[in-house]
Amino acid sequence: MNISSVQKLCQHFICSAIQRCRKSDDLCRISVMLKSNSSWDTSLVRISISDTGVGSFLEEFQDLKCTGDPASTEKWDGVISVTTTTICDNEIYHYRLDLKEIVSARRITKLPSNSKNGAKFSGTEVSLSAMESIDDLLAEITNFFRKILILKIPKVAVELVVDCGDIPGSQYENLILANECIHLPSPASSIDCLKSGLEDYVLKHENILNNICHSCFSSREHLKVGSGVTCSPENHRRNGQVMEAVIIISELSDPTTSSCFRARDAKTEVFYFKDFTLCSISQSSLDALTSIDWKSFGLTLRSIADQDGCALLEWGNLPPHAHIDIALHCYHKQVMIPAATHKTQRDRSFTKKAVKLALNDLKEKNKGVLLSSHALKICSYAPDLARTVAGLILSSNDLDFQGECFSMLGLQFQEIEGKVVENCIKERIISVIEMNDRKPRKGREDAPVLFDDDCFQEPDLLDEEYEEGEDAFSSLDL
Template identity: 65%
Template structure:
């Protein structure tokens, strides 16, 4: 995989951490910490992505490459600090990984390991430091993790914290507090999690992780929720791929009240997930959306736009007091193996 920005790299590291947590047989924590040191010029931002899932397999980084976007304001030397251990390991392993190095034998540097002193735990932590501003990255990762919460993974709690300052008493803000990410029980089906997660996303408008928006839902919720599951087949053989879909139509009883709906205009962003992580929408999914007989549901689709892997549906004659939200999730029914 090739990434061209620190944002893309962080999203990839978060998705990899989710996979390590999902295959663990215990409750896991995924933590993302952004720490800004404004005393540097330009400012220095330290980024940490850590999880308590199974230990990292070094092969997952072999195909990861970083190509600097010349227009990016972020400056990074391409080096990741990796710390990992598994339940069966007696030591904690430390590495430096240079994603800008093209020679495979020079990409990975093994550092001295440290003893676990008989303790039993597993997990992975990745760190990098960039010269640049914090606000843009903070906004994008908040939105990315907000999408991640829609899936409500049953054994993963997610948190995002931002710390500003160079001193121990520096202000630290929990953008995604872990106690708000506690998911449903393991007996709840994936589609039920998806429905529950999208409902919570809708009432927060997907643009913030705050409480319910009282300007739009002051007199309660008015949601029409539909869902479906399809198993993909090829040449009459089941490939094991599952596609889940949830659609929510929100209506306001008082369309004259100022609200967030008007900012949505007549478009719907298709929230697309693959293997329990946000992902660029596939061509097959786009084709499926185009082939739906929307008029039979009382909707008229004007167009579908694919903007850098993010799909947007534009509707005709959609009432200004109505909004449509749609999420798709494609994964293998036996995932993770």
């Protein structure tokens, strides 16, 4: 694995610490400390990343390589220190690694170990020193943490501490203390954690780690949330791949009342996690997002771009104070097995299905949300149709006919007013349109096209059927 900067190296070590904690059966803690070595040279920063997980193995560091980036060479000499022990070890082991050493046999130097004196514990600490701005490094790591915490990995607490030497008031500032899984059922499923984590991310305006803003959203009930999960079968050729998708639509009804409302744009950053680690989005998942028929959910995708491994979706028709957040998580139930053929095709299919399940779930739970462009156009005719039908009923001289109509509408004679009848009919029409729009397209009965110029088709329908057939075919043990 090539490391191009100290910031990327720190992210890699944090992800490794998370994996070690996940493998532990006990509560674990990850601590990241940034310390200026002296008050006269604040650019020299000591970086320490420690965890109380299962302990590391030297194989984790053998594939790490430093790129020939001159800027990275000037900031860091390539040397890291590793201290580690497992629960079964009687000693604490120390190593010195030089990642810039070309000869692999010389990269790792074993240093004298320390006895544990019969104590039972496990953990790893990785440390290095680099010429970095502590503020820039802190901002980068904080930004990384606020994204990785979306996963809300159970039984893992995270702490970020800064020590700026002799500068008054800046020693040991505790910036993060998580996990917040106390809000979730125990044991919480992975998708429940992902939903809760993305909700917290939105409620904290995406850039605050600890405080939820109650002036914009007083509770989670103000968020429209949908989730979807798709899985592959587990057998001797597969390892139970899971793809999870969570989509949140947030909209302020009165943005003028918020004292901290941040400017929203029409772009969505897609968070992509793989095996509980923040990663660059895969090309297959990017293709899946491109192939979704967003118009069938009333959305216009103006553009999609891959910026440094991050997928950015730009929408063309969002309300001015609305925002869409998306998180994807791909993981394996068992230890990974070498991939079978057509893996890229399956990944694309899995991503597409999970996202569409999340969109349908959000649509089902929230009335009037994500209606297709076709349904929205039909709804625009509902007021005129309701006014016409109400006029026909109210102008009739047949009291029995009027009574039957009012009974069907659930109205009493004393409630009869033009607007009351009209609004009731309009609500019934829109409700039927919304109900039909929520039904799977394949399960709908054929009906005449209401508008000749609206030949509504789903361009990716044949493509989706091909993917389903391909995935089923590839699962056969031939």
